[in-house]
Amino acid sequence: MxxxxxxxxxxxxxxxxxxxxxxxxxxxxxxxxxxxxxxxxxxxxxxxxxxxxxxxxxxxxxxxxxxxxxxxxxxxxxxxxxxGNPGDLRSLCRPALLRLCASLGDSIFLLVRSGFDAVCLDRSEGPFPIRSFTGDIGGRVALGVGQGALAILAFLPEAEREEVIRFNLSRVREYGVFDEVYLRTEIERVRQLGYAGRNTGLLEGMAGVAVPILDREGRAVAALSVGTISARLNDDRLPTVVELLKREAAAIGPKINPFDVTLRRPAQSLGGSTPEQRVVPGVDRGSVVDPLG
CATH class of the missing domain: 1.10.10.10 (Winged helix-like DNA-binding domain superfamily/Winged helix DNA-binding domain)
Structure with missing residues (x-):
């Protein structure tokens, strides 16, 4: 030797x-x-x-x-x-948001996990007036509430997912339509389909669909969401929307920098300047909102 x-x-x-x-x-x-x-x-x-x-x-x-x-x-x-990735997640995903918004003609959201919450890191506005759980950039919602936050939760490692469910169960119950059985059923459904897309009935006339963005280890760190009116997300159009979302998410995943500060402290990547709040006239920003997150 x-x-x-x-x-x-x-x-x-x-x-x-x-x-x-x-x-x-x-x-x-x-x-x-x-x-x-x-x-x-x-x-x-x-x-x-x-x-x-x-x-x-x-x-x-x-x-x-x-x-x-x-x-x-x-x-x-x-x-x-x-x-390999000098930019942050927001910069990395921005072209995808613009492409999706142009292709679909709907509002596109980028959500990222922050502890037990999902934070809206970026959005590209479509022509249709919609509302979201997170509101504008920087808004947050409990993981499990809304399609984007549900997509992230469903694809966390099992131990982390269980921890989030235990912590957030009382929070999601505040929306009046969630209980543990329902939440776990939805999570399993999302894992089987590979996307979260369903009108939960929390806001009549609104609909959303979201897919997880997985890092190199297969862990969900973010989600791409579409928010639109229910008529634009019918059974005929849904497969096309899901396919476009999955294609963009699959391209982003391998490029994610695991040491990006965005993944640990999302608010720091917002630059301190939040775009003007976009809300539907006459609707309070803190009210129950559409099911995309």
Missing amino acids: EAASTAPIASGGVPRVFAVIRALSAVQVEGGRVTQLARAVGLTQGTTHRLLQSLVAEGMVEQDERSKLYRLSMDFFALAAKA
Whole structure:
């Protein structure tokens, strides 16, 4: 076996370094042993160990002291995220909102999770006057209330989803049509369909549909929602709207920066300047609103 060394890697070893990084990415959850990684990249154990130790020295790989398993480090992901997506989620999604608004002729909303709530991070206004649970940019609603917030809740990891349900159940009951059985039934329905789209009856004549935006780990961090009048979201048009939403969400997901401050503190990305409130004349902004979130 070759002797291990932490000497700097020569330029000729760059392809081997990336081979090891790719092998590590495939076992990131459970971690990998030198023997396992060596087989995966087709190198000797000594060479693989030397490469791993050099990556450890650079802070790109970490080794568990007890199990001796290797994983890509947080510094590696931070570096990749910074290089791969310099913009925030709002900037990343803005073109999608504009495309959807132009294609569908309806109002489009971007919601992002904030603890037990969903926050309206951005919106593109369509020609039809509609109201939403979150109101304008910066408004928030409990996860589970409204189509966008329901889409996010439905696609959270199970443990997180259960925690949110327990915390928010009393909050969603305030709307008068929710109980735990109903909420869980709706969540299961959304998970099966891949979207939340239904007129809940909270506001006559209004309708909405939303799809989750999933990050690289399959976790729902945001949602794209359409808000419109019920007549424009009938059974014939719904599949087309859902397909357009899913296409845009699928394109956004892989580009999301996991270290974007938007995902942890959405209000900070609003820039402190909220657009003029858009409300239907004669309707109080705090009243019960349409089912899109």
